[in-house]
Amino acid sequence: MQQQEFDLYLQRARKFQERLSRHLFFETIPLTAEVRHSVEPIPFAERLNGEFRPIREGEKWGDSWDSGWFRLTAELPQEWAGRPLALRIGLGGEAMLFDEAGVPKFGFSAGSVFGPHYRKELYQLPENRAGKTVEFWVEAAANALFGVAMNADPELDEPHPYGKCDATAEVMRIGWFNRELWLLTLDLEVLLDLLNVLPPRCRRADLIVSAVSRAADAFAESPANAAKARAELVPVLEKRASASAMTAVGLGHAHIDTGWMWPVRETVRKCARTFASQIDLIEKYPGYVFGASSPQHYLYVKEHYPALYEKVKAAVKSGRWELLGGMWVEADCNMPGGESLVRQFLHGKNFFRDEFGVEVDNLWIPDVFGYPASLPQIAKLAGCPNFLTQKMSWSWSNRFPYHAFFWRGLDGSELLAHFPPENTYNAVVTPSELVPAENRFNENTVTDEFVSLFGIGDGGGGPKEEYLERAARLADLEGAPKFKFDRADRFFRRLAEHSAELPRWEGELYLEYHRGTMTVQARTKKNNRKLEELLAAAEALWCALPLPEYPAAEFDRIWKVLLLNQFHDIIPGSSIRKVYEVTEREHAEALAATRKLLDEAASRLLERDGEAVTFFNSLNIDYTGPVELPENWAEAAVVAGTGPVPVQADGSRVTAEVKVPASGFLTLRRNGTARNAVAAGSGELLLENGLIRYRFDADGRLISAFDKQLGREFIPAGTPANLFSLYVDRSNAHEAWDIEEFYINNKCGEARSTEPARAFSGAVQDGLEFVLRIGSSTIRQRVTLGKHSRRLDFETAVHWDEARKMLRVAFPLTVRTPESTSDIQFGFVRRPTHTNTSWDTARFEVPIHKYADLSEYEYGAALLNDCKYGCRLLGNVIDLALLRAPKYPDWDADRGDHTFTYSFLPHANGAVDSEVRAEALRLNRPPQRFDGLAGSAELPVRVEAEQVELAALKKAEKEDCAVVRLVERGGRHSSAVLHTACRLVETGLTEWEDGAELTPVDGRIVVTFRPFEIKTFKLKK
Incomplete structure (x- = not known):
């Protein structure tokens, strides 16, 4: 075959294919249609409890996210007897056909940005009721596969920022379906698509275009000849694949x-349409x-x-x-x-x-x-x-x-x-x-x-x-x-x-x-972290009570709320506003319900005492640091046991310095009156104790961090830390999903003070308060240093009023290291801090959890956080992403008020051999406070270990026993001493099997771990 001849036949073949789809029906008649419109979905059983109105093809029936029940009827011609019939339904969105019993039968869908393959309008009927009246019930949704029409790159004066859908009854027909022609179109689809991947000139291609040309001859522009046309294609369709x-x-x-x-x-309805x-x-x-x-x-x-x-x-x-x-x-x-x-x-x-x-x-x-x-x-x-x-x-x-x-x-x-x-x-x-x-x-x-x-x-x-x-x-x-x-x-x-x-x-x-998903929708990410930590504390506390009292059904319900909202387009921040309106409400309810569970457990375990508060530490490390007391304790002296506790009052905030034992309780009591007020600072922007000295400038930037014990300065001269920077944040595509590497070249602002800093000092901690302005947003920051700690806490409140900007905070360090250390789930990872290879360069934003650290052999520094995940770790800088402001797909993403805390922590040794992980745990899960209660209780197990973390203490899913999960977090061979009266029966994460058994000796069991090993045990009497 000559090239010219091939090109001519190929053109004919493609035109032939295009024309066939117009003739899939020999004959159709319109369905008589009525619609009941509603804003929310209505179940099948309740569809008749409302007013229906007639509707014809081409008429609008609903707006964005509306629902509609369609009653479709037709008198089928007697001459259609014995012939294949089909529905053709297009209602401007998604729709679901039900059978007469109300069971979903088939899902229809309008077009998609992905192309014609995604349109589903045809349903070939399994039976022919020619000469009779037929009725169909279809539930329609005024949204397509990907919601409602939205501008993926909207301008700030976008007229429809939340999208728009004018749902129209485009086609509602039933007809005598030419199934043989439909099969012919599929033969042609496969053969002509195969030409796209065959060599441009080969015998196989020549045979195909010749066969299609003969099929077109046999078709002779008559749909009744579809079977004859198909017969011409059989030889090329029967050619077998190669042996390799x-x-x-x-x-x-x-x-x-x-x-x-x-x-x-x-x-819910998408699942039904698909499953049916x-x-x-x-x-x-x-x-x-x-x-x-x-x-x-x-x-x-x-x-x-x-x-x-x-x-x-x-x-x-x-x-x-x-x-x-x-x-x-x-x-x-x-x-x-x-x-x-x-x-x-x-x-x-x-x-x-x-x-x-x-x-x-x-x-x-x-x-x-x-x-x-x-x-x-x-x-x-x-x-x-x-x-x-x-x-x-x-x-x-x-x-x-x-x-x-x-x-x-x-x-x-x-x-x-x-x-x-x-x-x-x-x-x-x-x-x-x-x-x-x-x-x-x-x-x-x-x-x-x-x-x-x-x-x-x-x-x-x-x-x-x-x-x-x-x-x-x-x-x-x-x-x-x-x-x-x-x-x-x-x-x-x-x-x-x-x-x-x-x-x-x-x-x-x-x-x-999709590196921007580590930062956007900050409220959802924060609530997720807070709910995770609160659930861990609540489950552990309930294990101190008899297991028959354990509220398993309520924990199950709350966990499933948390798990659902960890879906890979919800927690990453890549969903529409309607999703986050529900997620934020569900998170708030789940947090309140979990707090209620904690209070209920405490009320059963502890005794009422109007002069007391009790703290419960669910971590398997001691909690040492500040805790907040009830506001009405501002005038009181406070004791733990018989000894006084340092307390300071700063306005409505009353703080005490305490030590709450691992997996234990601490009760504080009011004892007489003795105000421990906060004194005004000296005016110098300095926070200092016996371990470390921090200096700030007027704009809240950390200009010096001198560790007295190590004799080292951690902030490079002339390069301040706690540096807030605002960047233009316009990705090439996928706005909420992506930040691009070139954002670093688009810095558009730094935070500046709008009023003098306030310094304060007390028995528990010293602090500075800054009010800053960056872009159109306000930052209020309370920076505190405990009397016996290196950890510098930055309690931050931001009123965020930006569009397509990103807020970050950077901590340059006097540390030179080729790799960073970052906390991840049940372990840590080390990543290069250089860009030697394209793989290194690509990691310009990485996921972290509770800390990121840069360390040399003898010392380093970490940045801890209580709800952030995106971080840049390049060279000697820890640069934490705080907030973004994309306009698609959620026009209102992150606008408004945010609170979060991050902490700077210089330390001796490398990250793993320092207090970094322990302080990160304390920041994220401080002790739970119970007002008006006193006493303590015993958990069924207490874990004593340096590198092994208590990940969970809960009731078993299917048995009347507790389950304890332990994780080696130091990346080394470690051991833990479990203080318990129970036998330990090893099991898997699903708790289905019973493995090796360990029996306590003198109330102690020693468990050994490989690096990063997770072990789960049932606790049996």
């Missing part, structure tokens, strides 16, 4: 974000397998659509529906604490086991923005040794080198990992996706198969029927990988057979993208 072709293991998929560009409320559509396909296509993650989503369906849920359970039992992912939701992995990650697995795996009798063995988080080095151990101990994601393909600077490998964590635990080489979890089953995936799969000499996750996510209903038809044509087709339906668990078992040949990756999986 890989196999794409196709798993139907529907990644449903629990909350993102829509409120969580809408996720996939049950429909499972019933139609033998061998097809669908998989879905997130027990929270299954719970939504169980609660709101119980009959559909029973169908799902039957499909799971048959093996055609695979439960994926051990986590409660597909959680973010940068911000949740270590115990939160444990509970994601604990609640997720328990749900799947209780409801379905299935133990899921994979960590399934394809869309998460980075993965900490402690995650392999957590997942493996939770019984999930297999790991799947594709997000690392999004990294901006460096290409991740593997697709099938072992991921090794901090402690040496390994997960068998697979990164699907299509680089998407929304594949559409086409050669132009599958062939490049085969070509880029790096371990193709080790294994001959890879996973293809295909389907429309986020409410699009999962795979369309067209996808399954394309899969059938690609099962064994020359020029493409083979394609077969299969389950992920079977794929991982086959991959494990090649374990000896697979490469390994050690340490964190840092995503070189």
Whole structure:
């Protein structure tokens, strides 16, 4: 075939394909339609309790986020008897077809920014009722797959900052469907798409365009000739794949974000639309397998659509529906604490086991923005040794080198990992996706198969029927990988057979993208941290009471609120305002409920005493430092036991210096009257005690930090610390998600004092107060230094009134080190502080938890925090991200008032051998105070250790015993002494099994740990 001839036939083929879709129906009639409009969703059983109005095609029925029930009827012509029929429904958003019993049947969706593959308007009816009246009930939502239309790069005078949707009944029809023509369009889709990945001139391509040209001749512009046209394509569709072709293991998929560009409320219906559509396909296509993650989503369906849920359970039992992912939701992995990650697995795996009798063995988080080095151990101990994601393909600077490998964590635990080489979890089953995936799969000499996750996510209903038809044509087709339906668990078992040949990756999986998610939506991040710490204290305190009194159901409810809001578009800050309105309300309620649980436990354990307050320290290290007393104690002398306690009163704030023992209690009593007032400072901006001396300038900047014991200055001359800087924050794309490396060149302000600093001094601590202005925002900072501490606390209140700006605070140090040390979940990581390689350069913003540290061999300094996560650690500077102000997708992101504390801590030795971790724990979880109560109680276990941390003390999920979780945090072989009268029975994170047993001797058990090892024990009498 000559080139000119080939080009002519190819052009004809594509035009032929374009025209066919216009003739899918031989004949249609409009449906008679009525709609009941509502602002909130209305259940099927209540749909008739309201007024319906007639509506025709082309008419608007609702605005953004509205709901509507459509009653659709038609008289079917008798001449349609025996012919395939279909609905064509387009209501300007998402919609769900119900059967006569109110069970969801099928999900419709409008178009998507991702292209035509994502539109679902056709539903082929399973029966023909020609000559009769038919009725259909459809629930519509005035939002598409990705919420309502929003400008992704809005100007500050954007007329619709929260988006807009004019929901219109675009098409409502029923008709005689030309199924043979539909199949012909699918034949052509596969063959013509295959041309996109074949060599530009090859015999296979010539044969295809020739066959399509013959099909066009046979079609002769008559839809009735579809079968004849298809027959011309059989020879090229029957050509088999090459012997060396890989196999794409196709798993139907529907990644449903629990909350993102829509409120969580809408996720309930997205799950129903998706689950119903996939049950429909499972019933139609033998061998097809669908998989879905997130027990929270299954719970939504169980609660709101119980009959559909029973169908799902039957499909799971048959093996055609695979439960994926051990986590409660597909959680973010940068911000949740270590115990939160444990509970994601604990609640997720328990749900799947209780409801379905299935133990899921994979960590399934394809869309998460980075993965900490402690995650392999957590997942493996939770019984999930297999790991799947594709997000690392999004990294901006460096290409991740593997697709099938072992991921090794901090402690040496390994997960068998697979990164699907299509680089998407929304594949559409086409050669132009599958062939490049085969070509880029790096371990193709080790294994001959890879996973293809295909389907429309986020409410699009999962795979369309067209996808399954394309899969059938690609099962064994020359020029493409083979394609077969299969389950992920079977794929991982086959991959494990090649374990000896697979490469390994050690340490964190840092995503070189979406770095702004560590900072934006600061209230949500703060409330998450506070709730994590409060829950840990409350669970421990209740363990001092008889276990039958333990409020397990309430703890379960609160934990699931926390876990849901750790979803990977909620806590990272990449959702719309409607999401955060609910999240902030739920966090506030959960914090109040947890505080109520603490108070209730204390009231049962302690005695009433109107002259006393009692503090409970749930940490397994002593708490030494300031605590706040009730305001009405300002005039009183305070004693602990028989000894006086230093107290100072500064306005409404009354502070005492105390020591609360590890896992213990301290009661203070008022004893006579003796005011310990705060005195005004000398006017010099100096905070000093016997250990250290700090000097400030008038703008609140730290200009000197001289450690008297070490004899060292920590702040470089002429380079102040506590330096607030404002930066222009405009990313290239994905505004809430991203900060770009070039932000550092766009500094637009530093904080300046707006009134003289106030100095104060008292028996507990000395301090300075600054009022600063930066940009259009105000910063109020109270800086305090205890009498016996190096730790300098910066209690900060910001009224944030910026747009597209970022606030950071920097601490340059007189420390030279090639690596930083940062706290992460259940451990720490060290990262380069230089930019030697492109991998180092890409880490210009990294996730941290409670501290970041720069240390030389003999000394260093750390910056602690109580709710921040994004940090720049380059050279000799710790630079903490505080606030951002993107306008998309939440126009109001972070506007308003914020409070947070960070602390500067110089120290001897390296970070691990210093007091850094202990002080970070004390900052984040100070003792709980109970007013009007006195006394103490015994916890069932007390942990004595230098490097081993008490991560959790709680009631077991399924047994009447307590559970204790311990973590080695020093990165070394360590031991802990457990003081207990109970036997220790080792178990996993899910608490399903009983392992080795340890018996106390004289009330003590010594437990040894490998570096970073997590151990969980049941405490049995």
